[in-house]
Amino acid sequence: MLCLSRAWRLLIDLRLLRLLSCIFLVFEYQAAECKKDLKSACSTCRQITDNFNKGFERTANQNFGGGNTAWEERKLSKYETSEIRLMEIIEGLCDSSSFECNQMLEEHEEHFESWWFKRKNPDLHKWFCIETIEVCCPKGTFGPDCNACFGGSERPCHGNGQCDGEGTRGGNGKCNCDSGYKGEFCLDCSDGYFNEERNNTFSLCTECHASCKTCNGPNHQDCDECKDGWEEDDNEACVDVNECTKDPSVCKEDEHCLNSEGSFSCKACDKVCTGCSGPGPENCKACASGYQDIEGKCSDVDECSQHEPVCTKEHQECINTQGSFLCICAYGYEEENEECVQKPLLGECKTTTEETTETTEHVEL
Numbered sequence: 001m002l003c004l005s006r007a008w009r010l011l012i013d014l015r016l017l018r019l020l021s022c023i024f025l026v027f028e029y030q031a032a033e034c035k036k037d038l039k040s041a042c043s044t045c046r047q048i049t050d051n052f053n054k055g056f057e058r059t060a061n062q063n064f065g066g067g068n069t070a071w072e073e074r075k076l077s078k079y080e081t082s083e084i085r086l087m088e089i090i091e092g093l094c095d096s097s098s099f100e101c102n103q104m105l106e107e108h109e110e111h112f113e114s115w116w117f118k119r120k121n122p123d124l125h126k127w128f129c130i131e132t133i134e135v136c137c138p139k140g141t142f143g144p145d146c147n148a149c150f151g152g153s154e155r156p157c158h159g160n161g162q163c164d165g166e167g168t169r170g171g172n173g174k175c176n177c178d179s180g181y182k183g184e185f186c187l188d189c190s191d192g193y194f195n196e197e198r199n200n201t202f203s204l205c206t207e208c209h210a211s212c213k214t215c216n217g218p219n220h221q222d223c224d225e226c227k228d229g230w231e232e233d234d235n236e237a238c239v240d241v242n243e244c245t246k247d248p249s250v251c252k253e254d255e256h257c258l259n260s261e262g263s264f265s266c267k268a269c270d271k272v273c274t275g276c277s278g279p280g281p282e283n284c285k286a287c288a289s290g291y292q293d294i295e296g297k298c299s300d301v302d303e304c305s306q307h308e309p310v311c312t313k314e315h316q317e318c319i320n321t322q323g324s325f326l327c328i329c330a331y332g333y334e335e336e337n338e339e340c341v342q343k344p345l346l347g348e349c350k351t352t353t354e355e356t357t358e359t360t361e362h363v364e365l
């Protein structure tokens with residue numbers, strides 16, 4: 001309808017080319033596409049009128065360009081209401097890069113002149129966008145005929161959502177509810193919310209307790225259904241499930257379990273453990289190789305101080321490490337063919353590189 005009425009106006013203007021392109025548009029685009037265009041036409045128009053108001057303020061204290069003396073103010077016709085001021089305002093209405101804006105402005109520039117000189121409609125947006133070029137609608141209404149939004153034009157969607165196309169000639173007036181609300185009129189509560197207040201025109205939805213999937217009140221006794229990770233206790237309240245006490249264990253063998261409200265997590269055991277029931281070397285089920293249980297704590301075995309020597313070759317020394325040990329050649333000896341041989345004496349050295357080479361032997365128990 002909009003396109004048609006606009007087309008007639010264009011016909012009168014003998015802008016035949018534009019008429020053809022408008023008809024082309026009507027047939028070419030899907031209805032949805034057309035509605036989107038109507039929404040964006042309104043926002044373009046709003047941008048223009050907003051910029052007009054800004055320009056009006058910006059030029060409020062200007063004059064015809066010279067000084068600002070009392071003589072000039074008396075002598076010259078009033079800048080305030082002049083065409084020059086209007087032109088200065090119009091220049092700032094559209095970004096040069098905005099095609100839609102410049103097109104709309106070009107098409108309707110004469111309306112600004114008539115509005116400017118008649119000076120009887122203070123609200124430019126209402127007069128221009130809603131009543132004159134008919135791309136916008138009053139607050140709370142939508143669509144070609146500016147019908148009331150779902151839930152009424154006073155409080156569209158009962159204040160709990162956005163009405164599709166509100167304030168424009170596009171959209172379908174349906175509600176896109178805020179989080180926590182659902183239903184055609186945004187009066188119902190989403191899962192995880194409950195109605196704290198409700199009548200035919202008003203609804204306040206509040207979040208349930210963290211333990212509830214659905215509820216009828218704020219506490220954990222008010223759940224209709226418990227969330228995953230929670231279960232009903234003897235008092236019909238939802239309480240945390242301790243997943244860590246389950247058999248078989250919910251974690252891997254080299255992990256321990258940490259329970260939390262509504263959930264759990266698995267943490268790696270300390271490296272001195274083979275299996276564990278908690279963090280650190282105190283909670284091992286068994287000790288990893290190279291470690292032994294000393295007073296309930298897995299500690300490193302000092303292989304070097306064991307009764308049976310572990311480094312058995314001549315001139316070899318033992319060095320203890322965490323969980324293991326090393327056998328290295330004693331000072332003044334170096335490894336050659338897996339034996340520790342005396343280093344050449346100073347002065348009869350062969351090459352410097354060979355002299356500094358030290359090989360260590362790592363032995364795993």
Ligand SMILES: *[C@@H]1O[C@H](CO)[C@@H](O)[C@H](O)[C@H]1NC(C)=O
Nearest residue numbers: 197198199200201202203204
């Ligand atoms: C509905 O509830 C709201 C908020 O409590 C109240 O302002 C309004 O008057 C009520 N309307 C009706 C019809 O009861």
